[in-house]
Amino acid sequence: MTYHQTQFIAASPRRRVPASRFFATLLLLLLSPVASLAQTALQRVRQTGELRVGTDATYPPFETVEGDQYSGFDIDLVNAVAKEMNVRARFINSGFDGIFPALQNGTFDAVISSVTITQERKASMLFTDPYYDSGQLIAVREETQGISTPDDLKGKTIGVQINTTAQYDLEKREGVTVNKYNTIDLALLDLQNKRIDAVVSDAPVLKYMIFKSFRGLKTVGRRFTDEKFGIAVAQGNEDLVQEINAALRKIRESGEYDRIHEKWFGEAAERAQEAEAATKKPKVFDTDLAKRTLPLFLQGIWLTAKLAFLSLLFGLPIGLLLALARVQSSRLLKAPAAVYVEVMRGTPLLVQILFIYFVLPSFGISIPAFWSGIIALTLNSAAYIAEIFRAGILSIDAGQMEAARALGMTHAQAMRRIILPQTFRRVVPPLTNEAIALLKDSSLVSVIGLTELARTGQELASRNAAPLTIWPMVAIFYLLLTFPLTRIAEYLERRWRPITRS
């Protein structure tokens, strides 16, 4: 397999995307007929008394999650809106990549995730009235002089979050080198390490992050863009939009909105942060945070372990059957197996996951996220496992098959009794590779809202603005998960040693 952890991150969230991601667009096109078939979102919300809200909870102070506890400005706002509508809000965490397709196929009723209202997005979804005015701000190191407006960024290297409005704004400006990062904490880390000259992002987010753990940085100048966040709803649900707008108006009138805003962005909030900042010195590795987040990781570890184990369990026999189909002489089985391997190996696992979860429902096949993930990982790894088995089978001397056949065994008997037992011994090392790759590739399923280990890390790193504490923990957990696999492989190799050596 070809994915690495870093590619998972690269493939993962980003907000205020002008719906430009290729996959998302593709999926939206494919999915547009689906939404219209279903019951309207409002009907469902009224019927169940539950508003299902998708959010990518890696964006403090707007939305974060720790365990099952969601918090942030967006979270409080939606809770208030739901209360006005006499329903409960249920949050569903999802990577930003998958959030709009999931909205379209009815996984959520609405999305609140610091989504900027753009013309491009309006073409494919509905927005409520704006609920927050945001804008881009510049952050630099404490000692930096001479940068305070966007014009000062000329000739400089600037860090942004990938696919954000900050990126699109800066790319339009001449002479600015734009470095794109997967999450804002990583961009700020690079600024702190002096590899880049400034970071541009949403003002409240920058302020939060700097107070939280980037004490050597400061924001300069004023917001230089004007952006409005809205709650997104799937097309055809104008009635739900109207209800939410009415609720938004009511909480503005009642003062509830101001209270929430004050809580997250007001002076009191800033003073609290400053107070916290004064008492707590940020550490490179925060052992208290590590201890506190340890139990939160368990769920992610358990999910990753289940995904990898079940995918391997199903992938091994499928891979073996594919390999057997490929080494026998009838084209009838050989050709389809070869095509299967070609296609599954030649297309990105990410696309396969998105396809199974988001596109199949439009053909009437709706599979829950967990099993969609298992199926995608199984089908994908089976292709690689097939090639490992095929190479193993072909590596067995042709004389073995001849000797077995000459003794009267049928092809199937010879395969089962003579060729495969020898093959299994040979493919243990490459299969171990594959199993470990599968374990790490399983992180890609976060795109369909599964909070496995890597996604847990991403959420906790953003929420606590502590990438240097959280990512090493993630690494250690993956290492611990691969450990049993290598032990099993070692055991099998040891057990079979006398047969291959004298």
Next chain:
Amino acid sequence: MIEVTDIVKRYGSNTVLNHATFQINEGQLTTILGPSGCGKTTMLRCMNRLEKFDRGRMKIGGVEVFGTEDRKLTAAEEKELTRRLRERVGIIFQNFNLFPHLTALGNCTESPVTVKGMQRAEAEEVARHYLSKVGLGGKEDHYPAQLSGGQQQRVAIARALAMEPEVILFDEPTSALDPQLIQSVARMLRALDDLGKTLVVVSHDMNFARRISDQVIYFEGGHAVESGTVEEVFSNPQKPETRAFMQSFHEDEPGAETQEREDAETKIPGDVGTHGH
């Protein structure tokens, strides 16, 4: 009686067997002798259907096989033919092709159990019998990699014997072994001959052929040039090809050296080495 009549086999434009015709008597040890590339190994492989031939006819025991161009067989017929043929004909490969993941005993029981459906206990009894017959009593639990080349060959022989074939084919039985072991191979073959098996040995080693054979078939250019007793073919060859081949043999006749070799051989009972590959 094995009858081979007018067999032709081609690989593309290369004719490997060119109207091969000969007969082999039951219960005898027959050597197909000839230079390398003469088609003798292909001939042997045709005899248990590891290769198919294009034209001609072959009869082994009661089983009759025709060239693929002469008679088309359905997949089921082909399967049945192969099964019947291989039930009667065993083969010892040049490199033995033992199953490395099975012990000597496992090598000998695998086929009786899977193919004949024999009970494992019974198959093991049969296997032990033949392993001790070839001088490998006590080596049952050794894996092939733990046995010397000569011992591996004897496992291969026991493995073939366990299926109780009428005919046993040997492909170049001396070529993978140290020269000192040739004598013991010869004795082994004579012992098998005494069991009443029909043995067909392919070899390019004239010395060896002369020592072991009842009948010799001289093979060249894809067909049997001449056939007869050792005496007839070696001492009084009729055909110029045979004569030329025998000429080269007499030139490097080992003479007195042969005796020495036999003495050395008797000192290696069961050659208890544990060489790996």
